[in-house]
Amino acid sequence: MTGFLQIQAIEKRWGHDVTVGPISLDISRGEILALLGPSGSGKTTMLRLLAGFETADGGRIAVANEDVTPVPPAQRRFGMVFQHYALFPHLDVGQNVGFGLAGSRERGSVEAKVAAALALVDLRGYERRKVHELSGGQQQRVALARALAPEPRVLLLDEPLSNLDPALRERTRHELREVIKRVGITTVFVTHEQEEAFDLGDRIAVLNQGRLEQVGVPDELYEHPTNLFVATFVGRANVFRGRSARALGANGDGVLVVRPERLRFAQAGLPGIVRERRYIGAAAFFLIEGDDHERFEVLAEPDAAKVGARVYVEATRVIAL
Amino acid sequence: MTRRLRRSDLAAAALTLLLAWLVIYPILVVGVDAAHPTALTAFFTRPGEWAALWASVWISLVSVILAAAIGVPLAFLFEWFDFPGRKTLGALIALPVVLPPLVGVIAFLFLYGESGFIARAVQSVFHLQNAPWRLQGAAAILLVHAYSMYVYFYLFTRAGLAKLDVSMLEAAQALGADRRATLWRVIVPLLRPSLVGAAMLTFMTALGSFSAPYIFGGGFRVMTTQIVATKLNGDLPLAMVETVALALVAIAGLVILGRTEGDDILVALGKGIAPRPRPIRRASVRWLAAIAGWGLAVLLLLPHLTLGLVSLVPYGAWTTEILPPVINLENYRRLFSEAERLRPMWNSLWMAAASTAVAVALALAGGWLVVRRRVALRRAIEALLALPWALPGTVFAIALATTFSVHAPLRLRFVLVGTAVILPLAYLVRALPLTGRGVLAAYRQLDPSLEEAAASLGAGRWRTLGRVTLPQLRPGLAAGASLAFVAALGDIVASIVLYTYETRPVSIEILSSLRLSETGVAAAFGVVLMLVSAVVLGVGARR
Numbered sequence: 001m002t003g004f005l006q007i008q009a010i011e012k013r014w015g016h017d018v019t020v021g022p023i024s025l026d027i028s029r030g031e032i033l034a035l036l037g038p039s040g041s042g043k044t045t046m047l048r049l050l051a052g053f054e055t056a057d058g059g060r061i062a063v064a065n066e067d068v069t070p071v072p073p074a075q076r077r078f079g080m081v082f083q084h085y086a087l088f089p090h091l092d093v094g095q096n097v098g099f100g101l102a103g104s105r106e107r108g109s110v111e112a113k114v115a116a117a118l119a120l121v122d123l124r125g126y127e128r129r130k131v132h133e134l135s136g137g138q139q140q141r142v143a144l145a146r147a148l149a150p151e152p153r154v155l156l157l158d159e160p161l162s163n164l165d166p167a168l169r170e171r172t173r174h175e176l177r178e179v180i181k182r183v184g185i186t187t188v189f190v191t192h193e194q195e196e197a198f199d200l201g202d203r204i205a206v207l208n209q210g211r212l213e214q215v216g217v218p219d220e221l222y223e224h225p226t227n228l229f230v231a232t233f234v235g236r237a238n239v240f241r242g243r244s245a246r247a248l249g250a251n252g253d254g255v256l257v258v259r260p261e262r263l264r265f266a267q268a269g270l271p272g273i274v275r276e277r278r279y280i281g282a283a284a285f286f287l288i289e290g291d292d293h294e295r296f297e298v299l300a301e302p303d304a305a306k307v308g309a310r311v312y313v314e315a316t317r318v319i320a321l
Numbered sequence: 322m323t324r325r326l327r328r329s330d331l332a333a334a335a336l337t338l339l340l341a342w343l344v345i346y347p348i349l350v351v352g353v354d355a356a357h358p359t360a361l362t363a364f365f366t367r368p369g370e371w372a373a374l375w376a377s378v379w380i381s382l383v384s385v386i387l388a389a390a391i392g393v394p395l396a397f398l399f400e401w402f403d404f405p406g407r408k409t410l411g412a413l414i415a416l417p418v419v420l421p422p423l424v425g426v427i428a429f430l431f432l433y434g435e436s437g438f439i440a441r442a443v444q445s446v447f448h449l450q451n452a453p454w455r456l457q458g459a460a461a462i463l464l465v466h467a468y469s470m471y472v473y474f475y476l477f478t479r480a481g482l483a484k485l486d487v488s489m490l491e492a493a494q495a496l497g498a499d500r501r502a503t504l505w506r507v508i509v510p511l512l513r514p515s516l517v518g519a520a521m522l523t524f525m526t527a528l529g530s531f532s533a534p535y536i537f538g539g540g541f542r543v544m545t546t547q548i549v550a551t552k553l554n555g556d557l558p559l560a561m562v563e564t565v566a567l568a569l570v571a572i573a574g575l576v577i578l579g580r581t582e583g584d585d586i587l588v589a590l591g592k593g594i595a596p597r598p599r600p601i602r603r604a605s606v607r608w609l610a611a612i613a614g615w616g617l618a619v620l621l622l623l624p625h626l627t628l629g630l631v632s633l634v635p636y637g638a639w640t641t642e643i644l645p646p647v648i649n650l651e652n653y654r655r656l657f658s659e660a661e662r663l664r665p666m667w668n669s670l671w672m673a674a675a676s677t678a679v680a681v682a683l684a685l686a687g688g689w690l691v692v693r694r695r696v697a698l699r700r701a702i703e704a705l706l707a708l709p710w711a712l713p714g715t716v717f718a719i720a721l722a723t724t725f726s727v728h729a730p731l732r733l734r735f736v737l738v739g740t741a742v743i744l745p746l747a748y749l750v751r752a753l754p755l756t757g758r759g760v761l762a763a764y765r766q767l768d769p770s771l772e773e774a775a776a777s778l779g780a781g782r783w784r785t786l787g788r789v790t791l792p793q794l795r796p797g798l799a800a801g802a803s804l805a806f807v808a809a810l811g812d813i814v815a816s817i818v819l820y821t822y823e824t825r826p827v828s829i830e831i832l833s834s835l836r837l838s839e840t841g842v843a844a845a846f847g848v849v850l851m852l853v854s855a856v857v858l859g860v861g862a863r864r
Contacts, residue, residue: 053491073494080495088509100496123801150497208555 002065004029004186005050005154012045020045020209020210022059027203032180032187034201036194038233042210043190044158048049050188051156052076059196063153079147079185083158085139087131093142094127095120100150113157120179137168144176148183155180157189173199193232206230222259222289231257238263238296248315257319260285261298269314273297274305288313333696336686338706341399342733343750345722348712350570354723355565360558363564374566377528380459380543381574384466384527385520388616390520391467395617398616400482402611413618415476417469420624421811422532423828424847425469428624430456430536431631433464438627441643461537466527473526474519481515487596500720513581515760521578528571529713531814544570545715548816552719564719568712577712625851632844662842665830668851670747673809676748677756681802684756688764688794688862693772697752706757708751714814721747722818731772741824747815752805759801763794802859807815807854 003026009229011021012140020042027033035043048054050061052073068076078101087096098114118126121141126134134142140163147155159178160171177200181186191197197204198218206213206221206229213236214221214230225231238258245256247270275295276287284302288311289295298304298313305311355361359819364370386749410421420428430736431437435452443453456464489511509516531545538546540626544567553559635651654664691699709717722794738745769795775785791798813828820829825845834843 022715051491051495053494073491074499075498076495078495078498080492083494084486084488086486086491086492088489088507088511090513099493099498102498102502146492146496156495158459 003027004031004064005188006060006062006065007046007050008060008062010046010049010061011056011184012042012049013057018210020049023207023212024059025212025314027188028185029186030181030184032189032200032202034178034197034199034204035188035190035207036192036201036204036234037207039190040209040306040309041207043192043207045059045210046207047156047158047190047317049155051078051080077150077152078154078156079150079152080156081140081158083146083160084163086145087139087143087146090130091131092127093123093129093131093134096131096142097146097149099146103242113149117149118142120148120183121145122175132274135170140164140172142177145181145261148185153186155183155185155187159189159192160200161191169196170199180237204234206233208233223319225257225319225321228255228257231319231321236260236297237291239295240270240294243293243296244290244292248313248318250320251316253319257313257321258296258315260297261268261297262317263296263313263315264315265298265304266301266308269312271310271312274307274309274311277305277307286311322764326561327511329690329694330696331552333690333694333698333702335703336683336690337527337701340418340683340687340702340753343746344705344708344753347717347724349807350724351561351564351716351720354558354559357558357562360562363559364562368548370544370563370566372543373542373563374516374570376459376542377544377567378570378574380462380466380530380534381524381527383463384470385531387463387467388470388515389474389520391471392476393478393516395449395471396475396478396482398610398614399533400479401596401598402610402612403600405525406611406614407598410614410618413787414621415472415623415627417472419807419851419858420469421807421828421850421854422469422530423811423813423815423831424628425538425624426465426532426536427831427843427847428628429461429465429468431840432624432627436644441641442601444641457537457539458541462530462533462541462543465533466622467611468529470523470526473522474502474516477515477519477522478512481512485511485540485596490596494604503606517578517581521575524578525571525713527712528567528574529814531715531817535813544598545814548719552722552818557723560719561723564716568716569717571712577673619645628851629839630845632848634841634844636839636841652841655842656845656849662830664826665827665846668824669810669828669850670853671825672748673806675808676745676752676809677802679745680752680756680805681760681798683753684801685794685798687757688760691761692764692767703757703761705753706761707754709753712714714751716814717750718747718815721750721815732856739820739821743815743819744824744826748805748809748812749821751808751812751815755805756798756801758790759797759799759804760794763797766797767793799861799863803857810853810857813852 005027007023007025007027009022009024009212011019013019013021023046025033035046037043045054052068052071056069060066060067088099091099094114097117098110101110101113115124116129118124119226121144123138123141123145126138126142128195131139131142140160150153161172164172173196191200191202201218203215204215204221208229214226216224217315221230221234225234228239231237236259238260240256240258241249242253248256248258269288272288272290274286275289278285279302283299284304285306286298286300287295289297322761363776395414395661399407399414417425418525433439435454437456439447440452440454443449444451447453483507490503493507494616498506529545530543531549534541534543535549542550546564547637548560548563549569551563601610615637630645630648632652633648633650634645635647635649638647639645656666684706687702690696691702696702710733721743722738724734725736725743728736739744767790772785775789780788811828813832819831820826827850831843834846
């Protein structure tokens with residue numbers, strides 16, 4: 001089955017040595033895809049290529065089998081929510097949301113569509129409000145309503161939650177997912193936070209230095225990373241090599257990645273000394289220094305070990321790379 | 322704490338009174354004295370008065386339209402497109418700023434006037450008996466205004482475009498708006514504050530413009546020249562009525578324009594990243610843009626070059642030739658060796674420096690009281706600092722001439738006219754809005770925690786001021802002070818009403834040189850003013 005939104009070997013070159021892509025991705029109708037990566041990984045470039053703000057140096061983008069690579073942003077019918085929302089400060093909320101409906105003939109239908117879009121984001125009756133009177137969360141929802149009002153084919157979100165304070169972020173994340181799922185629109189969003197990608201995305205594409213490292217559902221990325229970058233970027237990870245890797249059950253010279261919660265204190269295994277204990281409530285992270293001065297973390301019961309104690313550690317599950 | 326507050330409130334009261342005495346009191350004196358039955362009757366019955374008032378209004382409005390028509394497209398060209406020579410040209414294009422009004426006008430006279438270069442060239446090419454045209458009347462005034470005032474629109478629009486958030490434009494595109502729709506529905510509304518600001522500045526400058534109508538007006542009178550003519554004829558009561566009429570027009574103009582500015586807060590919510598200049602891809606268009614740009618630069622530079630050339634021609638050496646037959650430094654030698662010619666130079670320099678220094682000191686005191694101490698009188702102080710901007714220079718010249726020609730100490734009126742104090746005082750009044758705006762804006766941007774940090778590190782009040790506050794305020798302060806200094810240096814409006822022979826500034830000397838047909842000396846004075854202005858503005862604009 002081919003995807004609703006197809007990205008085929010898309011590529012963008014900045015100067016002679018910085019390149020994003022070639023990247024290929026298939027996104028099915030109604031799916032939410034997260035582009036996850038550190039800054040400079042090319043995720044924002046990818047989003048801007050999709051929106052049409054950057055022109056690709058190679059490859060193609062297709063929606064429902066229609067090639068949109070040469071289509072300028074104004075005709076592409078991709079909705080976009082900008083990182084800082086880009087709400088027009090000279091227009092009120094209703095005019096902002098109605099901006100993309102200018103083509104519609106009848107005035108009544110514009111008003112109805114604006115009202116419907118605002119209702120969708122739970123801002124019924126906010127048409128006459130000034131943009132700068134709104135809170136950050138409300139501005140974000142207006143930006144979403146504005147992007148959705150013209151009924152775009154694809155929704156793009158650039159770091160949708162980075163402008164909100166942490167207390168608001170988790171709630172907004174769920175509301176956002178709920179609205180997108182209700183509309184059923186195919187969505188691509190950019191984030192550098194793993195938690196956000198896991199929570200909001202159906203699938204996640206991990207980017208690094210302009211390359212696509214891995215695509216998959218959250219469990220897959222966490223439990224079966226295909227390379228060291230994904231293993232360490234997605235979630236906490238201890239990396240073991242050589243003697244210590246073999247002490248945890250590796251055969252050969254491979255690299256072993258073990259999540260902190262997959263290590264536990266035991267009577268035998270990899271030896272080390274507890275250097276630090278970071279208490280987080282339900283559990284504690286123990287920072288261990290091994291005999292070869294390698295350092296790693298164990299997540300365990302708060303009273304599982306004491307700082308300065310010599311301990312042995314064994315792994316309950318390892319990722320061999 | 323309470324003692325400190327009481328002391329700053331006292332200082333605020335003193336500053337408010339001083340500013341009111343300088344800025345409002347003379348206007349009130351004129352307003353009261355203008356209620357003079359015969360003068361009022363004369364004003365309302367003579368058709369010439371109404372004609373001059375109307376001329377002032379329409380000349381100012383057309384100046385705004387012309388300046389916008391030139392300045393706005395140029396700003397878009399230089400901010401959004403890249404072509405060969407863009408950076409150099411972009412700096413050159415603000416060149417008219419370094420020409421003080423009177424100097425610009427005489428440069429135009431030498432260049433486009435009936436005996437200027439262009440006219441001579443046309444005359445000799447076509448073997449004409451007389452000069453092909455006369456640079457006179459409304460058209461001449463508008464030409465000078467368009468040349469010197471498009472810079473406001475150019476600079477304001479460029480600043481506005483530079484603040485435009487590129488994501489606004491992208492958002493409009495993503496919502497299906499094409500280029501035209503983006504321009505009219507997003508860019509122009511967002512630029513509105515910049516455009517209105519430029520329109521206000523142009524309108525006020527054109528309304529107060531004196532040099533161009535004075536030199537080129539001929540029989541065509543605007544209110545500023547009418548007032549000075551009436552005053553020089555000795556009809557002071559009528560001059561006061563005219564002054565009040567001009568002041569009322571200025572205020573009405575500001576109120577009407579101010580209303581179109583609206584009260585919207587047009588600040589983008591996020592941090593704005595301005596669009597990068599787009600290279601012009603098509604070679605033919607690139608070259609067209611470059612050629613047009615350099616052609617424009619030459620056009621803009623012609624007055625400066627003309628002035629320089631005329632200043633090198635000794636007295637009487639140039640009669641009918643297209644280009645001068647003799648060129649030497651005789652005029653400059655006379656300028657710097659004859660005591661009678663050096664005097665106006667020193668007069669202008671020290672009076673401009675003194676008025677600027679006092680204006681800076683008052684602005685600093687005002688900034689500290691308004692922004693840091695937030696005294697109860699802060700609105701009054703701010704309004705008083707800004708007020709002289711809202712009224713043409715001629716209004717203040719007449720007001721000061723009236724108020725300070727009477728000895729009445731109990732009414733705070735002293736005889737200052739005829740002394741060396743009156744001109745610096747007049748310059749100071751005109752300088753207050755410039756330094757005040759610069760310092761207040763800089764003070765508002767200054768994070769108070771910087772001063773608190775200095776205090777917590779043990780710095781006393783003066784050390785904090787010298788090591789932290791002033792260096793942080795420096796850009797705004799320098800910009801305001803350099804503008805004030807250059808305005809005072811080139812002033813003609815107040816000078817022509819208030820000068821004495823002993824205190825005559827350069828502008829008056831230029832006029833009298835012109836009257837004696839010593840064009841070379843007048844041009845040499847002009848070049849000196851231009852160079853000093855350029856250096857001072859250059860220093861003031863350094864970050």
